[in-house]
Amino acid sequence: VEASIPEPQREAWKRNQITSFTDKDGFEKEVVRHVETTLARSMFNCDEIAAYSATSLAFRDRLITHWNRTQQRQTYRDTKRVYYLSLEFLMGRALDNAMLNVGLKNVAQDGLAELGFRIEDVVKQEHDAALGNGGLGRLAACFLDSLATLNFPAWGYGLRYRYGIFKQEIIDGYQVEVPDYWLDFNPWEFPRHDVTVDIQFFGQVNKKTVGGKTISVWEAGEIVQAVAYDVPIPGYDTPTTNNLRLWSSKASGGEFDFQKFNSGDYESSVADQQRAETISAVLYPNDNLERGKELRLKQQYFWVAASLYDIVRRFKKSRRSWNEFPDQVAIQLNDTHPTLAIVELQRILVDIEGLEWDNAWEIVTSTFGYTNHTVLPEALEKWPVGLVQHLLPRHLQIIYDINLFFLQSVEKAFPDDRDMLRRVSIIEESQPKMVRMAFLAIVGSHKVNGVAELHSDLIKTTIFKDFVEIYGPDKFTNVTNGITPRRWLHQANPRLSELIASKCGGNDFLKDLTLLNQLEKHVEDKQFRKEWAEIKYANKVRLAKHIKDTTGVVVNPASLFDVQVKRIHEYKRQQLNIFGVIHRYLSLKAMTPDQRKKQLPRVSIFGGKAAPGYWMAKQIIHLINSVGAVVNKDEDIGDLLKVIFLEDYNVSKAEMICPASDISEHISTAGTEASGTSNMKFVLNGGLIIGTCDGANIEITREIGESNIFLFGNLSEDVEDLRHAHTYGSHTIDSDLDKVFNEIEKGTFGTPHDFSAMIAAVRQHGDYYLVSDDFHSYIETHQLVDEAYRNQDEWIAKCITSVSRMGFFTSDRCINEYAEEIWNVEPLAVDRHSIWGP
Ligand code: H53
Numbered sequence: 001v002e003a004s005i006p007e008p009q010r011e012a013w014k015r016n017q018i019t020s021f022t023d024k025d026g027f028e029k030e031v032v033r034h035v036e037t038t039l040a041r042s043m044f045n046c047d048e049i050a051a052y053s054a055t056s057l058a059f060r061d062r063l064i065t066h067w068n069r070t071q072q073r074q075t076y077r078d079t080k081r082v083y084y085l086s087l088e089f090l091m092g093r094a095l096d097n098a099m100l101n102v103g104l105k106n107v108a109q110d111g112l113a114e115l116g117f118r119i120e121d122v123v124k125q126e127h128d129a130a131l132g133n134g135g136l137g138r139l140a141a142c143f144l145d146s147l148a149t150l151n152f153p154a155w156g157y158g159l160r161y162r163y164g165i166f167k168q169e170i171i172d173g174y175q176v177e178v179p180d181y182w183l184d185f186n187p188w189e190f191p192r193h194d195v196t197v198d199i200q201f202f203g204q205v206n207k208k209t210v211g212g213k214t215i216s217v218w219e220a221g222e223i224v225q226a227v228a229y230d231v232p233i234p235g236y237d238t239p240t241t242n243n244l245r246l247w248s249s250k251a252s253g254g255e256f257d258f259q260k261f262n263s264g265d266y267e268s269s270v271a272d273q274q275r276a277e278t279i280s281a282v283l284y285p286n287d288n289l290e291r292g293k294e295l296r297l298k299q300q301y302f303w304v305a306a307s308l309y310d311i312v313r314r315f316k317k318s319r320r321s322w323n324e325f326p327d328q329v330a331i332q333l334n335d336t337h338p339t340l341a342i343v344e345l346q347r348i349l350v351d352i353e354g355l356e357w358d359n360a361w362e363i364v365t366s367t368f369g370y371t372n373h374t375v376l377p378e379a380l381e382k383w384p385v386g387l388v389q390h391l392l393p394r395h396l397q398i399i400y401d402i403n404l405f406f407l408q409s410v411e412k413a414f415p416d417d418r419d420m421l422r423r424v425s426i427i428e429e430s431q432p433k434m435v436r437m438a439f440l441a442i443v444g445s446h447k448v449n450g451v452a453e454l455h456s457d458l459i460k461t462t463i464f465k466d467f468v469e470i471y472g473p474d475k476f477t478n479v480t481n482g483i484t485p486r487r488w489l490h491q492a493n494p495r496l497s498e499l500i501a502s503k504c505g506g507n508d509f510l511k512d513l514t515l516l517n518q519l520e521k522h523v524e525d526k527q528f529r530k531e532w533a534e535i536k537y538a539n540k541v542r543l544a545k546h547i548k549d550t551t552g553v554v555v556n557p558a559s560l561f562d563v564q565v566k567r568i569h570e571y572k573r574q575q576l577n578i579f580g581v582i583h584r585y586l587s588l589k590a591m592t593p594d595q596r597k598k599q600l601p602r603v604s605i606f607g608g609k610a611a612p613g614y615w616m617a618k619q620i621i622h623l624i625n626s627v628g629a630v631v632n633k634d635e636d637i638g639d640l641l642k643v644i645f646l647e648d649y650n651v652s653k654a655e656m657i658c659p660a661s662d663i664s665e666h667i668s669t670a671g672t673e674a675s676g677t678s679n680m681k682f683v684l685n686g687g688l689i690i691g692t693c694d695g696a697n698i699e700i701t702r703e704i705g706e707s708n709i710f711l712f713g714n715l716s717e718d719v720e721d722l723r724h725a726h727t728y729g730s731h732t733i734d735s736d737l738d739k740v741f742n743e744i745e746k747g748t749f750g751t752p753h754d755f756s757a758m759i760a761a762v763r764q765h766g767d768y769y770l771v772s773d774d775f776h777s778y779i780e781t782h783q784l785v786d787e788a789y790r791n792q793d794e795w796i797a798k799c800i801t802s803v804s805r806m807g808f809f810t811s812d813r814c815i816n817e818y819a820e821e822i823w824n825v826e827p828l829a830v831d832r833h834s835i836w837g838p
Contacts, residue, residue, distance in 0.1 A: 004076070020062040027104070027111040030058035051117045052095065052125035055108060056187040059098045063232040064190070066241040073828060074153040078318055080327060080825045082147065082154040082818075083311055085341060086334035087303065088137030088283070089144070089158045089244060090165075091129040091231075092651030094188045095122075096491055097145075101234040127182045128650050130164035131246075133287035133609075134567040135677050136373050138651065139451075140334055142677075142811040145484040148235030148242040149511065150815055151827040157307035159299060160189070160229045160246035163282040168609050168648040173625030177285075177612050188231055189246070195228035197306045198252050201298065205394045216351050218394040224276045225252040226306035236486045236510060239830055247306045249279035286611045287567040288379040294391070297383055301392060304341040312348060322355060326366035330823035333370045333445070336381045336437035342368055342444030343395045346402070351394070357401070369822040370441040370448050371479075372459055373674050376571065380463070381437035385427065388435055399435060403427055406443050410470055424466045442467050442475075447822045451481045452675035452696040454716065479818055480699055481675040482811035485513050488681045492655035495535045496686060500803070503528065514807035519800055529796045536662075536686055536799075543660035547605075547644055553632050556639045559601035560789050563682070564665035565649050565657055568610040568617040571672040575758055576771050577606070577665055578624050580778055581643055582740045582749075585631050588640055600786045601639040607649035607657065619758055621645065626749040654678070659685045662795075663710070663785055666691035667778070669769045671716030680809040686799040688788075690781060692774070700809070704802040710788075712781035713774035722773055726766040733763055734775040 005013060021027045034054035035046050046054075074081065099105035109119040132138060140156065147154040166177040202221025207214055231244040251273040278295065279302050290296075315328055333339060342364055349360035374380070389396045403426040414420050426443065428434040442448050442464065450456030456478030460468050468476060490497045490510055501507050503522050509515040522528045540557040547555055564577050581604045588596060606624050610617030628643035646653065664682040666673070666689055673695040682689055683700060690710040691697040701709050714722060725731070733741075741759045745752045762771050789795055807813075819825050 067232040085338035086140040087337040088132030090132030090137030093126040101236045142484040146811040146815040156244040160248040161283040190230045192228040197226045197309045223252040225250045251276040339441045368445040370445040382434040385433040455674040482814040493659040513810035519804035539659040563661040565607035603642045607646035661687040704805045712777040737775040
């Protein structure tokens with residue numbers, strides 16, 4: 001690296017190298033400097049927000065010097081890089097994570113205390129970076145943490161939405177959406193006004209002959225500028241600080257079109273600007289649902305084109321031949337949202353760089369990997385051919401050519417199966433015709449993976465079956481999801497993390513999670529169990545306080561806390577949970593006071609957002625709140641049952657909720673939840689789970705043992721037959737569930753009409769999600785939970801044993817699997833003692 005700077009200058013740069021603070025005094029100096037200069041305030045006018053801002057700036061300065069060195073090192077070594085393309089990065093808060101990852105939280109805590117602040121209060125000032133909906137976006141964030149921690153040269157590419165996922169308010173029991181304007185003050189991003197890309201839309205394609213060769217030229221109808229914003233991603237206990245580059249849209253040619261402006265057309269000039277800015281204005285708030293909106297397609301192309309331009313520009317600096325592109329670049333498609341990248345790279349190589357089609361296609365397919373995250377039909381992306389034609393005329397031509405060559409090869413290999421061509425065509429011959437993005441992603445990638453074993457098997461036998469025949473099974477693989485133990489244990493549950501460290505030989509388990517297995521030999525240790533239980537209790541007290549503060553309901557932390565927090569969706573079956581709660585309520589009501597005294601007190605806690613246009617999900621939220629309103633004030637019941645809906649579930653709330661659960665619910669209809677990742681978070685924090693044989697629940701069971709999990713319900717292989725029977729046979733509803741429905745219809749929980757569609761979905765419309773089929777097993781299993789919880793000693797032993805066997809579910813393991821099986825990349829060794837500092 002050094003040799004790239006001429007001798008005389010090098011000395012001056014070295015002499016003046018920035019040195020980051022390492023102790024309390026150094027930290028305090030930086031905070032005061034930022035308060036007084038960057039924020040232009042004085043110590044007499046320093047509130048918690050200012051303390052947060054200054055602390056963040058102090059850590060940001062530190063990260064960015066590490067960032068610079070990491071980028072310099074990666075450029076100099078010029079090894080293969082990974083690019084993770086995701087429309088969502090659900091990062092949550094950055095400060096606490098940054099302090100812990102660089103190992104200076106204690107320093108900051110002491111420094112802030114001397115300056116008059118409690119670090120917990122300071123950390124809470126930060127607004128979540130909520131650029132995602134749910135599991136898919138949070139997975140991307142965990143992967144960034146692991147990529148940096150493992151020292152992989154890796155970049156994330158996404159969109160810098162002005163509005164992240166909406167804030168949820170509950171008013172009269174209903175969800176109300178409030179915009180999430182989060183960019184007021186964001187010290188974690190660096191605008192790069194010098195890194196811009198012009199992105200074209202609309203227009204037409206013309207043929208031109210250049211040097212005897214006919215090429216296609218796409219004349220743009222509209223140009224929008226992409227501006228880069230960089231977010232540093234610190235690894236844990238390593239100087240590696242990677243980059244997350246988010247693109248923001250702007251009218252091209254600066255603030256206004258001056259020509260229009262000067263000719264008096266002020267309004268239209270402003271309108272152009274606003275139209276351009278609309279592209280990155282807002283995150284689409286749907287999880288596992290695609291609605292085919294033109295602006296969404298514009299977002300996808302805008303982001304993909306800017307990212308590829310950037311990647312290609314970086315590659316070209318190394319002056320290698322194009323055939324080396326896949327040796328230098330691996331691009332992972334997080335779901336089908338970035339699939340246009342395949343088409344865009346083919347366009348760059350053929351139309352702009354002049355490569356032959358076949359040569360270009362070989363490069364393209366060797367570069368991309370595609371991760372599928374769902375089998376739900378409503379979540380699989382399809383775009384109307386007419387829309388693609390209008391917005392991206394050249395891309396549609398390329399898609400048709402890709403499809404043509406693909407279908408030709410299929411026809412050759414399967415000459416007797418005419419229907420095969422219709423089934424696998426990238427273009428669905430429907431009215432209107434549609435581009436099937438998942439098929440395009442498969443054809444344009446060298447590897448396709450699912451996110452848990454069952455899910456990866458299912459895609460091979462259902463939605464992608466034909467492609468397994470065409471390409472053979474090796475193109476399809478599994479990488480079971482994981483979570484970063486840094487955020488989800490060390491940061492979210494510091495006391496448990498510390499207790500674990502005391503039994504596992506220090507903090508190394510945070511980098512090698514399999515070291516948790518050392519806990520198992522302490523399971524019988526009475527004192528250890530006691531401390532474990534105390535920590536759980538303290539975490540429950542904290543959550544109880546939050547519940548009191550936000551809902552006014554007082555819950556007893558000695559109750560069993562039963563938690564279901566995730567996006568509200570029929571397939572995730574919050575309706576099953578609330579019907580079960582009603583069943584419990586009715587059972588308690590039917591008891592004598594003496595019988596009631598023997599019951600175990602329980603708090604049912606729900607949280608999660610419904611997509612604004614998902615009416616049924618909103619009804620489910622309303623039912624939960626309506627049940628809570630009745631149960632929580634019923635004096636017969638008291639502490640025996642409380643029903644809570646926590647407003648605005650997000651990453652920072654998850655960090656408080658996961659450590660406080662006794663049992664959490666992962667109860668999707670078998671075969672519908674691709675993986676789930678909160679199941680891992682809850683178990684890692686010493687909670688048990690009740691769940692179906694679905695997604696990663698199955699592998700969690702295999703790892704922690706069947707006796708440490710509460711499984712119930714039908715299996716995925718039986719779902720199809722059951723659904724068929726509902727529609728074509730006689731469909732009888734479980735009798736206990738029927739009683740629950742009757743009670744709702746009596747008006748016990750408010751106007752019955754409000755909930756009639758939820759009941760009809762089960763009784764009249766075929767019970768697609770098998771709520772009735774699984775109800776009995778669900779109720780019975782909850783009784784087993786109650787019994788097990790009564791024996792606290794054994795319960796704690798189960799929790800400890802489970803945690804000790806969770807090593808597999810770290811996202812570090814995922815990233816190593818991707819690196820080896822899909823990306824073929826290696827970590828970059830870090831020289832901590834280089835003259836340039838780490
Ligand atoms: O992705 C998670 C899985 C989870 C799955 C989720 C997901 C989304 O959040 C959005 C769209 C989509 O296709 C899938 O539902 O099961 O754990 C990460 O893989």
